[in-house]
Amino acid sequence: MHETLEFPDLLRLIDERSTAFRVAVAAAPSLDVRVPTCPGWTLSDLARHLGEGRRRWAATVAAGPADTRPAAAGGDPPRGREELLVWLADSTRHLLDALREAGPDRGCWTGWGTSQSPRTSGAVARHQVQEIAVHTYDAQLTAGAARPLPDEVALDGVDEFLFTCCATTSAWPHEPATVVYHATEGRSWSLRLSADGARAARLAAPAADAADVSVRATAGELVLAMYGRSPVDSLELAGDRRVLDRLIAWDPGE
Structure with a gap:
């Protein structure tokens, strides 16, 4: 849950x-x-x-x-x-x-x-x-x-990053795809990419959603990779790596 x-x-x-x-x-x-x-x-x-x-x-x-x-407050640190x-x-x-x-x-x-x-x-x-x-x-x-990031911070961090930083109504410029993230602590998420944008969802079980590419690591490792603090290659990947590379390179504001 x-x-x-x-x-x-x-x-x-x-x-x-x-x-x-x-x-x-x-x-x-x-x-x-x-x-x-x-x-x-x-x-x-x-x-x-x-x-x-x-x-x-x-x-x-x-x-x-x-x-x-x-406006930002004035004054130098x-x-x-x-x-x-x-x-x-x-x-x-x-x-x-x-x-x-x-x-x-x-x-x-x-x-x-x-x-x-x-x-x-x-x-x-x-x-x-x-x-x-x-x-x-x-x-x-x-x-x-x-x-390592504290466990409660990391587990909430994967969820928060997907729902806040990834989810958007801007159209995904490539063919539709689904990325699934698995935290070894027992939680999983999907990110569906389509012309309607990117929509995140929490999964009840790891096998509950078909993925074009899946990513598995501890929640802390996932968060650090999401924020660019560690390489994606340090995570366990399965499926079409190109989808993940396109997602990392995607700027919905463009």
Whole structure:
């Protein structure tokens, strides 16, 4: 049975992953060290990105329903490590305060208008868990101590990525196809690609859906591959690999 995380759990995980991010930043030899999974970025760049992004999402949630995203807040992040860590903690607090004030069902601007995820503060919280978790992995890798994504984050992460980042009403430009994802923890999903777009579904059993290509790995490995942190070839693939390559290369906005 597929169960998505409840709103209090999402808030808890935002706080936990943000704390883990700061621990990795504090442990790194320098803020100038390069981030292997974010080409061209230093750890300082990554930290600034994470903090600025959480502050902007806090403002977005606080603004409520909107057709356009609120303007970003001004001010430059500090450059010293200790000051930066304090600023990062404050960024997390801004986001959590905005989410708690809004609750899970309040509408707000999102960047996934035609996906299968709602345009609500709860959906923002769910996506924030994944953004922060993946960037925490980036920071840990940079500090020389990468760790697997926590199980509850990873399992929800596969589901969230498919329903939020992959699902769209933009027409698939190739012949119709189905990709099936299997997490070794026991959950499976399908992504149907057609002229009607990409639609994700949760499967009751691994054999419940015919696939043109299937992907199998732990949920954490799937999430890291989905976000481009590990190569697709590191996963167990079966079927027509071309479908997966086309999906990875596809930009529905084009």
